[in-house]
Amino acid sequence: MKITFKGDYALKAVLDLALHYGGAPVTIHEVAKHIDAPVKFLEQVLLDLKRGGFIESRRGKVGGYLLSKPPEAITIGEVIRFMDGPIEPIACVKEGYSKCGDIYKCAFRGIWKKVFQVTSEIVDNTTFEDMVKEISAAQNIAAYSI
Amino acid sequence: MKITFKGDYALKAVLDLALHYGGAPVTIHEVAKHIDAPVKFLEQVLLDLKRGGFIESRRGKVGGYLLSKPPEAITIGEVIRFMDGPIEPIACVKEGYSKCGDIYKCAFRGIWKKVFQVTSEIVDNTTFEDMVKEISAAQNIAAYSI
DNA sequence: TATAATCTCTATTAACATAGTATAGTATAC
DNA sequence: GTATACTATACTATGTTAATAGAGATTATA
Numbered sequence: 001m002k003i004t005f006k007g008d009y010a011l012k013a014v015l016d017l018a019l020h021y022g023g024a025p026v027t028i029h030e031v032a033k034h035i036d037a038p039v040k041f042l043e044q045v046l047l048d049l050k051r052g053g054f055i056e057s058r059r060g061k062v063g064g065y066l067l068s069k070p071p072e073a074i075t076i077g078e079v080i081r082f083m084d085g086p087i088e089p090i091a092c093v094k095e096g097y098s099k100c101g102d103i104y105k106c107a108f109r110g111i112w113k114k115v116f117q118v119t120s121e122i123v124d125n126t127t128f129e130d131m132v133k134e135i136s137a138a139q140n141i142a143a144y145s146i
Numbered sequence: 147m148k149i150t151f152k153g154d155y156a157l158k159a160v161l162d163l164a165l166h167y168g169g170a171p172v173t174i175h176e177v178a179k180h181i182d183a184p185v186k187f188l189e190q191v192l193l194d195l196k197r198g199g200f201i202e203s204r205r206g207k208v209g210g211y212l213l214s215k216p217p218e219a220i221t222i223g224e225v226i227r228f229m230d231g232p233i234e235p236i237a238c239v240k241e242g243y244s245k246c247g248d249i250y251k252c253a254f255r256g257i258w259k260k261v262f263q264v265t266s267e268i269v270d271n272t273t274f275e276d277m278v279k280e281i282s283a284a285q286n287i288a289a290y291s292i
Numbered sequence: 293t294a295t296a297a298t299c300t301c302t303a304t305t306a307a308c309a310t311a312g313t314a315t316a317g318t319a320t321a322c
Numbered sequence: 323g324t325a326t327a328c329t330a331t332a333c334t335a336t337g338t339t340a341a342t343a344g345a346g347a348t349t350a351t352a
Contacts, residue, residue, distance in 0.1 A: 001147060001235045001261065002147070002235055003235045003236050004309090004311085005310075005311060005312095006310080008236065011254060012250045012251070012254075015250060015253060015254075016250070027326090027328090028327080028328075029327090034250070035250050038311085038312065038313085040312070040313060040314080041312055041313085043329080043330095044312090046328090047328085047330080050328095050329095057327090057328060058319095058320085059318075059319040059320060059326095059327060060319055060321055061320055061325070061326050062320085062321065062322095062326085062327085063319085063320075063321090063326075063328060064328085065328085076254070089147045089148055089149045090149050102182070103281060103284060104158045104161060104180070104181050107280045107284065108157060108158075108161075110280065111268060114268050115147065115265050115269070118261075118264040118265070118268070119261050119265065122260050122261055123257065123261070126257055131253050131254070135249060135250075135253050138249060138252065138253065150338090150339070150340085151340060151341090152339075171298095173297085173298070173299090174298080175298095184340085184341065184342085186341075186342060186343080187340065187341055187342085189299080189300080190340095190341090193299090193300070193301080196299095196300095203299060204298085204299080204348095204349085205297095205298060205300085205347075205349060206297070206298060206350055207295095207296070207297050207298065207348095207349055207350040208297085208349080208350060208351095209297075209349075209350090210298075210299085293352100294351105294352090295350105295351095295352090296349105296351095296352105297348100297349085297350085298347100298349080298350100299346105299347080300345100300346075300348095301344105301346080302343100302344095303344090303345105304341105304343075304344105305340100305341085305342075305343095306339100306340090306341085306342100307338100307339085307340085307341100308337105308338085308339080308340100309336100310335100310337080310338090311335090311336085311337100312333105312334085312336100313332100313333080313334075313335100314331100314332080315330100315331090315332085316329100316331090317328105317330075317331100318327100318328080318329070318330095319326100319327085319328075319329095320325105320326085320328100321324105321325095321326085321327105322323100322324095322326105
């Protein structure tokens with residue numbers, strides 16, 4: 001698994017919308033400011049996220065973006081796979097796969113599969129609700145330490 | 147963690163030399179045939195592995211490549227890191243790291259760290275000795291199923 | 293010592309991915 | 323009707339990947 005800038009911005013953008021879930025749409029300029037991303041680049045990212053069904057948009061004067069599902073219904077694994085591709089470090093770790101005949105390749109397959117499984121377990125069981133809590137916790141600590 | 151062709155060839159090449167550990171040097175042509183890699187590309191890979199201290203070479207007529215350490219003393223994690231870079235999916239998961247101030251970024255840090263840890267645990271505890279055993283096991287199964 | 297076999301090293305290339313910019317739209321609230 | 327905001331596609335610069343090319347250095351051995 002490798003996270004690109006695009007994927008990174010996507011995760012942060014969804015988190016930002018999760019933090020505003022239930023409220024008014026958030027404009028791209030606000031999101032860009034919150035997550036420190038170039039607006040024009042973020043446009044593409046948000047468009048992708050929309051096509052992926054993660055977010056919705058409202059056009060016009062009081063428009064903006066909002067989460068299309070509650071934060072607890074979106075895992076970070078979904079977003080990562082959608083933006084940055086498959087989790088597995090090498091292609092042959094798939095569902096209906098059986099031995100490919102290349103004995104050297106197959107020797108490593110068990111390792112890639114293990115990596116894939118433990119990684120998936122983490123990212124597929126972490127929702128944006130969890131991330132929102134993470135943020136709140138961090139802010140409380142910050143508040144105490146002033 | 148993402149495995150490139152180069153990293154993949156490197157892992158297979160080291161495994162090939164592990165399978166011939168204790169014997170005569172293996173020529174690049176033999177390795178290339180065993181792992182099905184372009185010879186000229188493999189040259190660079192083997193040169194890198196040599197610079198990384200994983201393998202040694204003998205020039206001249208009966209030359210070739212050999213492992214510079216016994217198979218049980220080389221982990222696949224070492225080779226992956228050397229050829230394909232760090233295991234962690236994002237940069238800030240480092241030793242001496244502390245909070246960076248970007249609260250959105252830090253929110254995800256725990257996840258990347260977990261992924262990094264479980265992945266490292268797997269690849270850093272798998273040696274080429276293990277892979278050699280894996281191969282033998284596979285060949286025994288193949289022999290039985292004839 | 294000539295020579296074939298072998299490793300060494302650097303340069304080059306084509307294809308692709310990434311990160312970002314530019315520009316011309318469309319929709320909507322007021 | 324106009325300012326605000328999202329939509330869509332094209333373009334570009336840079337870097338990475340996966341090779342290929344070619345000239346050179348080393349060594350066993352006939």
